[in-house]
Amino acid sequence: MATQIELRDIVKSFDNHRVLDQINLEIEEDEFLTILGPSGCGKTTILRLIGGFESPDRGQVIFDGQDITGLPAYKRPVNTLFQKYSLFPHLNVYDNVAFGLRIKKIPENEIKPRVEEMLRLVNLRGFENRGVESLSGGQQQRIAMARALINRPEVLLLDEPLGALDLKLRKDMQSELKRIQKELGITFIFVTHDQEEALTLSDRIIVLNEGVIQQIGTPIDIYNEPINSFVADFIGxxxxxxxxxxxxxxxxxxxxxxxxxxxxxxxxxxxxxxxRPEDVEIVSNGKAQLHGQVVSCIFMGVHYEMLVSTDHEEYLIHSTVPREIGERVGLFIExxxxxxxxxxxxxxxxxx
Ligand SMILES: Nc1ncnc2c1ncn2[C@@H]1O[C@H](COP(=O)(O)OP(=O)(O)O)[C@@H](O)[C@H]1O
Ligand SMILES: [Mg+2]
Known part of the structure; x- marks a missing residue:
């Protein structure tokens, strides 16, 4: 796959506070890349630099080999989907989706099939004449998606787009996002602070903390081989x-x-x-490396989550067999x- 976007040695400060420090990153064409990190670590700022809403103090943004660091947002082949959908409340679904093409003075007879195509993509055909305020949160999010994609951007930036949805809807929209990205074959750069969401959706994940890239890798790499204790802790x-x-x-x-x-x-x-909690085994005394006492034991649906206190630490353990609180147990780690x-x-x- 070809490199589409490159961030080279990006540094960005606000009010003398360095928000991004030496960001180096290559984004492949058509990948689903997620920027994952805690609130305030610089995720949105990276998206804004790629979108052209912010310029770096140092470093370059490269698109298809061209330096676009100074190129204004509207000239970049990139669109953004925000958490706040900001649909136009006084326009119906059709006019909301058509908006981006009307600004570009595309003729109405060309707009119609494209709006229909987008509404089919987000599973909302037949909603053309509905007022956007009569739609559910999930439906509004789909309309925002259709509106962001109708200009056929090469890259879609998604800034915590599912943050406002409840858990069930979030799960549904996650699979929708993945399907739409595959169907269109475009690059998604997705921002979230939710590690489970990142692990499920992404081809690759960038873990960011305090403006520094901690690790870049596939979900499996990051889960199995975290590079430091921050990543290990944040990922699971x-x-x-x-x-x-x-x-x-x-x-x-x-x-x-x-x-x-x-x-x-x-x-x-x-x-x-x-x-990892699933890697601490509860064993008979003969095999035990450590001994401790069960402090708590809670059923989590598929496993029990236990805290076992040893002389030095408290261990978090996942096990399919429950233990009594107060019970002495042996622990073993491969x-x-x-x-x-x-x-x-x-x-x-x-x-x-
Ligand atoms: N326009 C701005 N002016 C001043 N500080 C900002 C501005 N934008 C972001 N920041 C600060 O930069 C840091 C990173 O912000 P942001 O990129 O929004 O983080 P995230 O999206 O990971 O939560 C935060 O400390 C935030 O307060
Ligand atoms: Mg943000």
């Missing part, structure tokens, strides 16, 4: 423990040594040890389920 619930990596395959945490599969750290380097992370490592750091 994890146990994150302070550890010391003594030498290759030998780490200590929770007051004892464990065999692990990691290598190439400094001798006795302080590290973050990440262990070497390959102990993930050792260098403190503060981010995407692009040289391997030692």
């Amino acid at each position: 619930e994890s146990n994150i423990l302070e550890g010391i990596m003594h030498r290759d395959y030998d780490v200590s945490f929770s007051g004892r040594n464990f065999v692990c599969v990691d290598e190439d750290f400094y001798p006795d380097e302080a590290v973050d040890v990440v262990i 070497p390959e389920n102990i993930h050792i992370m260098r403190k503060g490592e981010v995407e692009g750091d040289e391997d030692l």
Whole structure:
């Protein structure tokens, strides 16, 4: 696949506060790319730089090999879908969708089939004459989508577009978004702070924190091989423990040594040890590496979520077998389920 958009060494500050720091990013043609990170980390600012609503202090925005850093928004082959749909309340569905083409003075006989095509795409044929205020939130979101796509942008920027919808509707719209993106074959750059949404929808995910790209990868890469404790914590619930990596395959945490599969750290380097709740096994005393007491046990639908307190830490554990509160249990962690992370490592750091 070809690179479509490139951000090169982008730096952006507001009021002397650096909001984006050395952003380097290549976006492929027709991919579903998600920018994931906590509120205030700079996600919207990246979209606005790509859309042309903001210009960087340093660095370049490249589109199909051309430097478009100084190109105004309306000349970019990019459209944006915001969380607030901002439909025109006094116009009906047809006129809302047709709006972008009328501004461009496209003849009405050309507009009609294109509006129909868009309404078919978002599953709202027959709604042409409805007032937009008579529609549900999900339907309004679909109309906003049709309106953003009718100009046939090469790239659609989506800024937390599902944020205002309730959970059920959100799930429905997620699959709709994916279908529409595949059907049109265009690039989606999607912003969310919801890690589950990012994992379900994306071809690739960029995890951003405080204006710095932490990691870029497929959902599976990011879930299975988080680069640091921030990503591990943000992507899923994890146990994150302070550890010391003594030498290759030998780490200590929770007051004892464990065999692990990691290598190439400094001798006795302080590290973050990440262990997923589903990877802590409850075992008989003979096999146990750690011992603890069950503090809580809640049924979550498919598994039980337990807190087990050991002498040093509290472990979050997912298990299909419930335990009594107060029960003493043994814990065991397989070497390959102990993930050792260098403190503060981010995407692009040289391997030692
Ligand atoms: N126009 C602006 N003027 C001043 N500060 C801004 C402006 N836009 C964004 N910021 C600040 O930049 C930071 C990143 O904002 P934003 O990109 O909107 O984050 P996100 O979308 O990840 O929540 C925040 O601290 C925000 O307050
Ligand atoms: Mg935002």
